[in-house]
Amino acid sequence: MITEEDKQLALKLWDYHQVNHQLEKTDCILVLGSHDTRVAERGAELFLQGLAPLLIFSGGLGNFTRGVWDEPEADKFAKIAMSLGVPENAILIENKSTNTGENIRFTQELLKERDLEPQSFIVVQKPYMERRSFATFKKNWSDKTLSVTSPQISLDNYPNEEIPMEMLINNMVGDLQRIKEYPEKGYQIFQEIPDDVWEAYESLVERGYREHMM
Numbered sequence: 001m002i003t004e005e006d007k008q009l010a011l012k013l014w015d016y017h018q019v020n021h022q023l024e025k026t027d028c029i030l031v032l033g034s035h036d037t038r039v040a041e042r043g044a045e046l047f048l049q050g051l052a053p054l055l056i057f058s059g060g061l062g063n064f065t066r067g068v069w070d071e072p073e074a075d076k077f078a079k080i081a082m083s084l085g086v087p088e089n090a091i092l093i094e095n096k097s098t099n100t101g102e103n104i105r106f107t108q109e110l111l112k113e114r115d116l117e118p119q120s121f122i123v124v125q126k127p128y129m130e131r132r133s134f135a136t137f138k139k140n141w142s143d144k145t146l147s148v149t150s151p152q153i154s155l156d157n158y159p160n161e162e163i164p165m166e167m168l169i170n171n172m173v174g175d176l177q178r179i180k181e182y183p184e185k186g187y188q189i190f191q192e193i194p195d196d197v198w199e200a201y202e203s204l205v206e207r208g209y210r211e212h213m214m
Helices: 004-017 038-048 073-083 100-113 127-140 165-185 195-206
Strands: 028-032 055-058 091-094 120-124 145-149
Touching: 004 127, 004 165, 004 195, 028 038, 028 100, 038 055, 038 073, 038 120, 055 073, 055 100, 073 091, 091 100, 100 127, 120 127, 127 145, 127 165, 165 195
Parallel strands: 028 055, 028 120, 055 091, 120 145
Antiparallel strands: none
């Protein structure tokens, strides 16, 4: 049973995970795969607004889609984008990666193969993975200009049949743990975590939200 206090603690994490970048025209929109198809819709929306001439979808089958989807995340996302009006010739697909670091490295390889050298990116992810995506991108591709965004949805409205509130809170807890610990492993740049956010994290862990922790 998720209590109102659980939700208030979760809101602390939700707000911290989002970096709230202002978006400007850029060379490329990079959509990172996941189990949330609204991320694909957000990437298509930005392309159709004219924010970039190139739309890349990156993602194979990860923890949440392996055994559930019958095609890689990037392929599924690209089909969604085309159904919304994005032309096929504006899309590149990288469909082997299984984590954020691979999303970036395999996209680098794909662009090199195509002799493309975009200097600025909008990265699109789930709302609670904005900050971790930013930190991973900056670690692996520090010379590029970057902004990060996600589907524009509130915490209350985000859960659905595929991603219930309990899963969402577990995922946010696990992602905050990774923001704390991954810099030492060389996976991400360091980011400050405010005391009140960390206290909310510790309270949620005590309440049993540990399923996505390392």
